[in-house]
Amino acid sequence: MKKNLLLLILSVLILFSSCDSNLGTEVENHWPQAGVTYEIFIQSFYDSDGDGIGDINGVTKKLYHVKELGADAIWFMPIMPSPSYHKYDVTDYKEIHPDYGTMDDFKNLIKEAHKNDIKIVIDMIINHTSTEHPWFQESQKSRDNPYRDYYVWAQKDTIADFLNKKTITLDSDNIRQWHDPGQGEDFYYGFFYGGMPDLNFDNPKVREEIYDIGRFWLEEVGVDGFRLDAAKHIFPDDRPEDNHAFWKEFREEMSKVKPDVYLVGEVYDMKEIVAPYLPGLPALFNFDFHYTLLEAYEKVDGMLLARKQKEILDFYNAITDDFIDATFSSNHDQPRLLNSLDQNPKKYKQAINILMSMPGAPYLYYGEEIGMLGKKPDENIREPFVWDIKANDKGRTTWIEPEYSIDDTVTPLAIQKSMSTSYFNHYKEIIRLRNTNRALALGDLELYEESIPKELMAYYRTHDKQVLFVVHNLSDQEVKIAAPEDYSWPIYSYGMAEIQEGQLRLPAYSSIILEK
CATH class of the missing domain: 3.20.20.80 (Glycosidases)
Known part of the structure; x- marks a missing residue:
């Protein structure tokens, strides 16, 4: 019984020791610069x-x-x-x-x-x-309506070459930008689609x-x-x-x-x-x-x-x-x-x-x-x-x-x-x-320049006196690399990643963060 109690106390001490290495464990709000x-x-x-x-x-x-x-x-x-x-x-x-x-x-x-x-x-x-916005409802009534110039209008004959032009962009697969409101003569511009007329x-x-x-x-x-x-x-x-x-x-x-x-x-x-x-x-x-x-x-x-x-x-x-x-x-x-x-x-x-x-x-x-x-x-x-x-x-x-x-x-x-x-x-x-x-929220990013297996992503995050070394294994196979010197026990480990006999052992899809 005493042995179990001693092990429990030691576990708690190790946990708090790990937390203390984070240069303070108070939750901070880093918005907008680095907040979530x-x-x-x-x-x-x-x-x-x-x-x-x-x-x-x-x-x-x-x-x-x-x-x-x-x-x-x-x-x-x-x-x-x-x-x-x-x-x-x-x-x-x-x-x-x-x-x-x-x-x-x-x-x-x-x-x-x-x-x-x-x-x-x-x-x-x-x-x-929207085409249902009061501005557009007024705009389409006539060429001399006060809201006409709130949108981009053109007569059909001036944009004939553009009516069927296909414009595919990263953020739109719209194939038509000029739209007929049913009048047959004047067309309005809508980059995304006819129900969304562009403002002028x-x-x-x-x-x-x-x-x-x-x-x-x-x-x-x-x-x-x-x-x-x-x-x-x-x-x-x-x-x-x-x-x-x-x-x-x-x-x-x-x-x-x-x-x-x-x-x-x-x-x-x-x-x-x-x-x-x-x-x-x-x-x-x-x-x-x-x-x-x-x-x-x-x-x-x-x-x-x-x-x-x-x-x-x-x-x-x-x-x-x-x-x-x-x-x-x-x-x-x-x-x-x-x-x-x-x-x-x-x-x-x-x-x-x-x-x-x-x-x-x-x-x-x-x-x-x-x-x-x-x-x-x-x-x-x-x-x-x-x-x-x-x-x-x-x-x-x-x-x-x-x-x-x-x-x-x-x-x-x-x-x-x-x-x-x-x-x-x-x-x-x-x-x-x-x-x-x-360091994780506000720190600079420095790449790990040593030769490592292609499967690994490794970099440093540094802020003031805190320096972190971060490694992710993006493969479905275990990978090992030499553990860097002067780094303490991990402040974070996922997927059973660990330091083992001077090496970082990184099972499939694991991550580890060490603090200097």
């Missing part, structure tokens, strides 16, 4: 009133989930009135979609979120409106309307910032300098009412195209991170992602140190990560280890923390969150019949909480590790 943001599609999140559609009060009720997970902010996909389920075609920029609740509901959500040190970011869709930002009145909308949400409603949809397409692709200038002006106007306003832009392109947006949009989504992560697993090439990330960070740093690298491993436009990784649980857990141990301000898509599934079309990437077994899940939304994330394929959150090896508890653990180690 949780993306929510309200429609699918939690239904508080039984109508089958997720709502704002449902999110308020589940704020503790976001807090428990360790996220510092929430990004909401569109919340404004719209005729579509996804709501990326707005009909009223200063209201809440009635399916989601009221403006008072949303203000209460913000108040409760702020009490819990959670920031609120909303999707702002200003490249285009050459018109000063349009720009002022947009600035006024931004002020409204920052001053009167109290949001902390905006995710700017289709930021690359404010002006046509052959006018990039005008895009850059607009976002600088937008940032200046928003900063007048909220000096610390957070702006994250969706500029879906290579780093050379993305970088000039930084003066206007200090946070930009890193699409290369997502795609290179998947490519690294496909090719079993560990350093592929590390080198790509180092290349991007060095490129941006040469331009400005005022930028936030918004990294992500999945979002509402991409197949669910577990599907992209062959539904391999070990790969899946390791992928979040990589995201959380890399530099940047990582975004998490709702449901990834429980291993939700989904493939195109987009509706099936946005299926209802699985809170509990169906018989007990009063808050599960029913607006769509899920095809991928069902009880037979996804273990509900309520059950995962009690499973030590669940996806949810794994996510919690690695996020907490990041939030208690400044």
Whole structure:
């Protein structure tokens, strides 16, 4: 009995000793520079009133989930009135979609979120409106209507050569940009599709309307910032300098009412195209991170992602140190990560280890923390969150019949909480590790330059006096390398990775983090 008690005491001492090596184990909020943001599609999140559609009060009720997970902010996909389920075609920029609740509901959500040190970011869709927006309804009435110039119109004979032009881009497979509203003579421009007419930002009145909308949400409603949809397409692709200038002006106007306003832009392109947006949009989504992560697993090439990330960070740093690298491993436009990784649980857990141990301000898509599934079309990437077994899940939304994330394929959150090896508890653990180690959140990235097997990804994270050595084995075979000198016992190990007789033993899809 005494022997067992002694072993228990020794185990506890070792645990606390390991924790103490983290230069303080207090959880820190590193948002926006390196904090964790949780993306929510309200429609699918939690239904508080039984109508089958997720709502704002449902999110308020589940704020503790976001807090428990360790996220510092929430990004909401569109919340404004719209005729579509996804709501990326707005009909009223200063209201809440009635399916989601009221403006008072949303203000209460913000108040409760702020009490819990959670920031609120909303999707702002200003490249285009819905054809049902009052501005467009007026615009199509006649050529001399006061709202005509709020959109881009052209007579049929002046754009004849462009009517059937196919324009395929990284963020749109639309084959037609000019659309006939049924008049037969005048056509309007809509980059994404006919139901989303582009606003005309050459018109000063349009720009002022947009600035006024931004002020409204920052001053009167109290949001902390905006995710700017289709930021690359404010002006046509052959006018990039005008895009850059607009976002600088937008940032200046928003900063007048909220000096610390957070702006994250969706500029879906290579780093050379993305970088000039930084003066206007200090946070930009890193699409290369997502795609290179998947490519690294496909090719079993560990350093592929590390080198790509180092290349991007060095490129941006040469331009400005005022930028936030918004990294992500999945979002509402991409197949669910577990599907992209062959539904391999070990790969899946390791992928979040990589995201959380890399530099940047990582975004998490709702449901990834429980291993939700989904493939195109987009509706099936946005299926209802699985809170509990169906018989007990009063808050599960029913607006769509899920095809991928069902009880037979996804273990509900309520059950995962009690499973030590669940996806949810794994996510919690690695996020907490990041939030208690400044080197993981804020540290510089240095590549491990020694010769190592192709399967391994290895790098250093350094911040002040803390130096961490991070290694991931992206293969399905065990790999060993010499353990670096002057590093203590691991502060984190996944997949039975360990130091053994002067070597790092890395089983399939394992990760290890050592502290110097």
